[in-house]
Amino acid sequence: MNRRTQRAKDLDTLRGTFGNEQVAENERRASVRALFDRIAPRYDLMNDLMSFGLHRLWKRAMVREAVARLARHEGPLIDLAGGTGDIALAIKAADSARRVIVIDASAGMLDVARRRGGERLDYQQAEAETLPLADNSAAGVTLAFGLRNMTDPAQALCEVARVLKPGSCLILLEFSKSAAWFAPFYGLHSRFIIPTIGALVARDRRAYNYLVESIRLFPAAGDIARALDKAGLTVTHSRAHMFGVAMLHVAEKND
Numbered sequence: 001m002n003r004r005t006q007r008a009k010d011l012d013t014l015r016g017t018f019g020n021e022q023v024a025e026n027e028r029r030a031s032v033r034a035l036f037d038r039i040a041p042r043y044d045l046m047n048d049l050m051s052f053g054l055h056r057l058w059k060r061a062m063v064r065e066a067v068a069r070l071a072r073h074e075g076p077l078i079d080l081a082g083g084t085g086d087i088a089l090a091i092k093a094a095d096s097a098r099r100v101i102v103i104d105a106s107a108g109m110l111d112v113a114r115r116r117g118g119e120r121l122d123y124q125q126a127e128a129e130t131l132p133l134a135d136n137s138a139a140g141v142t143l144a145f146g147l148r149n150m151t152d153p154a155q156a157l158c159e160v161a162r163v164l165k166p167g168s169c170l171i172l173l174e175f176s177k178s179a180a181w182f183a184p185f186y187g188l189h190s191r192f193i194i195p196t197i198g199a200l201v202a203r204d205r206r207a208y209n210y211l212v213e214s215i216r217l218f219p220a221a222g223d224i225a226r227a228l229d230k231a232g233l234t235v236t237h238s239r240a241h242m243f244g245v246a247m248l249h250v251a252e253k254n255d
């Protein structure tokens with residue numbers, strides 16, 4: 001079996017991977033979906049344990065950016081790859097009149113979101129690469145920790161650009177390449193602690209090995225800015241969290 005372990009330079013490189021394994025695109029889609037269906041009941045607890053709760057702070061900053069930009073546009077907010085719905089619910093709490101739609105490929109993750117969000121949110125099971133939304137219809141899109149899992153991430157960004165209203169924004173939060181001095185510490189955490197917690201708490205070491213491998217492969221911030229630009233989305237603001245472990249990008253759809 002071929003293995004890929006170096007950080008990719010562009011999103012297209014991810015299409016033939018499942019973590020470090022080289023796989024066909026349909027296998028990538030099926031494996032990612034099955035993985036999130038499997039870990040959905042323990043997903044939120046695992047996020048808290050693995051990040052020591054830090055993901056909540058990063059998401060809070062993301063929600064602030066999204067809400068500030070939403071004020072300029074009418075229409076729904078799409079929480080793409082919205083998973084268990086925490087970001088969608090925080091946006092709804094801050095902007096109660098806004099229709100907020102959680103879109104995700106995994107039925108298991110959406111079940112958890114539905115139990116949590118009830119009638120406050122709308123839910124659609126769909127692939128980001130073929131969004132069931134009209135052109136220029138969304139007031140904003142949030143996408144947290146989802147892009148690196150998509151079957152064809154570059155195509156997903158083109159779909160985001162298609163459905164956003166001109167001048168509205170994608171708020172993207174994703175793991176990135178940390179500062180060189182911090183990399184050894186983060187490396188230890190991701191090599192030993194994350195898979196161990198995955199095995200003990202989620203009882204799924206393979207799933208958490210995949211998450212670590214997919215984080216290591218994901219292109220660095222400059223390459224992501226280029227990919228956004230190629231899709232017609234201009235980065236207007238970026239912020240590094242925890243020495244670059246995660247990056248927040250605000251990218252505006254060109255008029």
Ligand SMILES: C[S@@+](CC[C@H](N)C(=O)[O-])C[C@H]1O[C@@H](n2cnc3c(N)ncnc32)[C@H](O)[C@@H]1O
Binds near residue numbers: 080087104109143
């Ligand atoms: C790491 S979780 C992130 C969930 C949530 N946004 C969060 O930050 O906690 C990644 C999510 O991406 C979803 N996903 C993966 N591929 C997708 C695709 N092609 N289209 C839509 N959602 C996808 C998964 O089902 C999963 O819920």
